Amino acid sequence: MFLTLLFYAGVVIGEAACIAYAINVLHGYPWRSRWTEEITLVALAAIGLGSLELARRYWFVPVSSWPTSVAALAGGFCLIGFVGVPAAQLSRSLRSRFVGVIPSERREELQDLPREEFIGDGHHAWLLRLPGNRSLDLEAHDFSVAFPQLPDEMNGLSVLHLTDLHFSRAYDRRYFQAVCEAAADMPSDIVLVTGDMVDDPACIEWIAPLLKDLPGPLGKFAILGNHDHFHDSELIAAALTEAGFRVLDGETTLVDVEGRRLAVGGTCAPWGPPIPDDAVPSADFSLLMSHTPDQVYKSAKQGWDFILTGHNHGGQIRFPLIGPLLMPSVYSRRFDRGFFRIRPSLMYVSQGIGAKHPIRYGCVPEITRFTLVRSEATARRDLAASSGATKASSCSPT
Incomplete structure (x- = not known):
């Protein structure tokens, strides 16, 4: 028996x-x-x-x-x-x-605010009232990440990353207003938004007024996500443009950082156009916005230094020891959340902010700021190798 x-x-x-x-x-x-x-x-x-x-x-x-x-x-x-x-x-x-653990400061951002005001009256709003649901428990993460190839002029460059806002009336607009205010309190040189802006077309009008005040003195860039393609993607892109973002849809651009070239690219592939191999510009350092982490192997072959993604929401429901069960990825749970090293690239997968089905257990929404640093040890090594040795091209978190 x-x-x-x-x-x-x-x-x-x-x-x-x-x-x-x-x-x-x-x-x-x-x-x-x-x-x-x-x-x-x-x-x-x-x-x-x-x-x-x-x-x-x-x-x-x-x-x-x-x-x-x-x-x-x-x-x-x-x-x-x-x-x-x-x-x-x-x-x-x-x-x-x-992969290792990178020291991070984590802060709960909205714990002192009345949660009931953040719940809307749209479809799936009832999920936000489930006991223990952490969909409104926003955290702010601060990481310092060292790259051997980072130029001295970019040492200390800060990048703010938001993804998967999923604007819908399941949430009250005041929730997203609080999220954007928390992000604005994390001033960064560059702001990147990596897709899935809306789940309700009536909420497209929220994009410009909520995101326009995010500071990004060196540039604000965005891409769309798969959920955006279920709605009027051109209207969503126009709203992001109105908010001061440049939408990179299978495109790249160069940003001048104290005379050094920073490449920024964006793709929503496989739902939108990919970045062609011959379109990746020569630069001193490169950032890629990719809505899904599933593109990481192709992106690593293209040589991107730092890849920021979302889409998977960390699984939304994570069990002790087991982790998440459901995750929309052709690699299943391989790229669930956090840092992954696919040489020569380093990728970060965010847990995102919102969700079409706003239910989270063991997996809180997040906004993340990265400070890129060039370690003293790396600088000394490069000085010692100045006789002609090739600079290391791989990146490693510390």
Whole structure:
């Protein structure tokens, strides 16, 4: 009896893992249909019927009497549940140790403000009232990141990153006003917004008045996200332009920083145009806005130094030890949140600010400021190598 129960537990775990993986990968592709969620629910219902059939067989039919095909399927799920899932968790743990932890200051920004005022009257607003939901618990993060190739003239350059605001009437406009005020209190040289501005077309008019006061003396740049392409993307881009942002849709530009060339690029690929390989400008340092982290391997081949992304929202619901289950990425949970090093690039995946379905457990919304630094050790090494050695091209967080 115990072995049979253990076998079925493995089947359940393995099946759940396969379902989550399939949902993640399928939602990582650039489907244009607005019926993706409905199709997913139908597929889950069909899978659920299959699970009920396995449960029925478990209770009423000995496993030894199951048809070979059903037993093989169940055995595969059991193997995934007891071998594949623990192996994946171990890999995630080792990866985190390899990347390392960068010292950060974290601040809760809105804890003294009345949360009820931040809840709107739109679709999904009821989710914000669920007990323990942390969708309104905004945090501000400050990171210092060292790059060996950073020019001295850019030492101390600050970059403010906002992503996935998802303006909708599920939130009251006052919530986004408070978010933007908190961001404005983190003055930075450059402001980057990496897509998914709206989920409700009626909220496009919020963009310009809310974002226009964000200071960015060296430039404010933005891209669109996949949710923006479900609405009037040209109107959204125009609103960002009105707010003082330059929208880079598969484009790049150069910013002068004390005589040095800083390249800034942006892409919403695969929903929007990618940046062609021959369009990446020669620069002393480069920043890339990519809505999804799924483009990181291509972007790393292009040589971008620092890549800022969002889209995955950190999974929104994260379980202790396990982490997130659902994440719209062709790589499933590989790039969930935080820093990732894909040489020669360093990528940061933000948990974002809003969500179409505003529900977060173990995963708070965030705004992030990065201070780029050139360490003394790196500077001394370059001086010692001034006889002609090639400067290192890889970047490493400290």
